[in-house]
Amino acid sequence: MNPETQSQRTRALCRLAPVIPVIVIQNAERAAGLAQALVTGGLPVLEITLRSDAALDAIRAMSGVSGGHVGAGTVLTPDDAKRAKEAGATFAVSPGLTDRLIAACEELELPLLPGAATASEVMRAADAGYDMLKFFPAEAIGGARALKSLAGPLPKIGFCPTGGISPANAGDYLSLPNVVCIGGSWIATDADVSAENWGAIQERAHAASRLSRG
Numbered sequence: 001m002n003p004e005t006q007s008q009r010t011r012a013l014c015r016l017a018p019v020i021p022v023i024v025i026q027n028a029e030r031a032a033g034l035a036q037a038l039v040t041g042g043l044p045v046l047e048i049t050l051r052s053d054a055a056l057d058a059i060r061a062m063s064g065v066s067g068g069h070v071g072a073g074t075v076l077t078p079d080d081a082k083r084a085k086e087a088g089a090t091f092a093v094s095p096g097l098t099d100r101l102i103a104a105c106e107e108l109e110l111p112l113l114p115g116a117a118t119a120s121e122v123m124r125a126a127d128a129g130y131d132m133l134k135f136f137p138a139e140a141i142g143g144a145r146a147l148k149s150l151a152g153p154l155p156k157i158g159f160c161p162t163g164g165i166s167p168a169n170a171g172d173y174l175s176l177p178n179v180v181c182i183g184g185s186w187i188a189t190d191a192d193v194s195a196e197n198w199g200a201i202q203e204r205a206h207a208a209s210r211l212s213r214g
Contacts, residue, residue, distance in 0.1 A: 001109040003102065003129030009111035010091055011132040013045050013069055014160050014180040019170070019208040020045045022073060022162060022183045028057035030193055035062035035070070037198035038188065041205025047093050047183060049073035050080055056087040063088030075112075078104030085110050093183075095136050097125050113160060117141050122154055132158045132180065139164025144172040151178040167207075175214040184208070 001009075014020070021038055025031055025048060038046060044067050048059050051074055062070045071091035072084030081092050081104045089110070094101060097114035105112040115134040116122045118141075125133055135147055138161035142149075147159060161173050162183030173179050187204045191197075 001106060001111065003106070003112075004131075006105060006111040007130050007132040010113045011158055011180060013071075013091060013111075014113075014132065014158070016045050016069070017043050017209050018174055018181050018211040018213050019043055019187065020047050020160065020162075020181055020183045021187045021205070021208075022047045022049060022185045023058075023188050024049050024051050024185075024190075025054055025058045025193065026052050026190075027194075028054040028061055030196060031058035031061035032065060033196060033198055034188055034193055034201065035065040035068050037202040038205045039065055039068045041202040042209025043187065043205045045069045045071070045181075047071050047073040048089075050075065050084065056083060059084065059087040059089050063090075071113075075101070077101070081105055081108055081110055081112075093134055095134070097121070097128070097130070102128055119150060119153070122150065122157055126154070126157060131156055133160070134183070135159040135161040137163030138173070139169070144169070144176060147173065147176055147178060151176065154178075170208075170211055174211055177214060179214070181213075 072089040073093040075092040075094045085108050091111040093113045095115040115136040158180040165184045192200050
């Protein structure tokens with residue numbers, strides 16, 4: 001699966017809903033319930049970051065939830081990609097892009113959503129064949145204004161900005177023509193996940209699923 005095909009897959013996933021929940025989960029026993037709440041609320045694409053010991057088990061559990069598309073975030077190395085794929089991840093998300101990661105995802109046939117923070121990084125990813133990228137860390141590197149500026153010289157590149165995005169500024173990003181969706185951590189808060197407050201999470205997911213895109 002070459003980068004062009006990978007980007008076709010990730011762009012199609014990003015079009016399924018305006019928001020991809022970005023999730024750090026500490027207890028895999030809560031993973032299936034969390035996934036069900038998010039999918040039922042209208043957010044079928046889930047990014048589980050590899051930042052906890054429970055992440056891979058959580059991906060395994062979430063992969064069994066009907067209607068969900070579960071991916072691994074914070075994929076930094078070929079080994080990360082391999083373990084994520086074995087756990088059931090259907091796509092990978094990385095804060096950046098390396099030659100080793102490109103080769104690994106091609107070999108594993110794992111669609112990669114690579115990150116870029118500057119015009120040069122976007123151009124390098126495009127040279128490799130990727131036209132659907134993560135823009136990270138969005139707010140820290142100029143936010144919606146920076147993304148709007150990139151649309152002029154790089155109109156064919158689609159983005160999923162992540163980092164510092166909340167309901168207060170989500171509309172600023174989603175109104176841009178080069179933003180396909182956004183990534184956010186506000187939907188599944190640590191407190192609600194720990195309390196298994198699936199109703200509150202489902203309500204926030206439903207509200208996020210109704211955000212309009214430009």
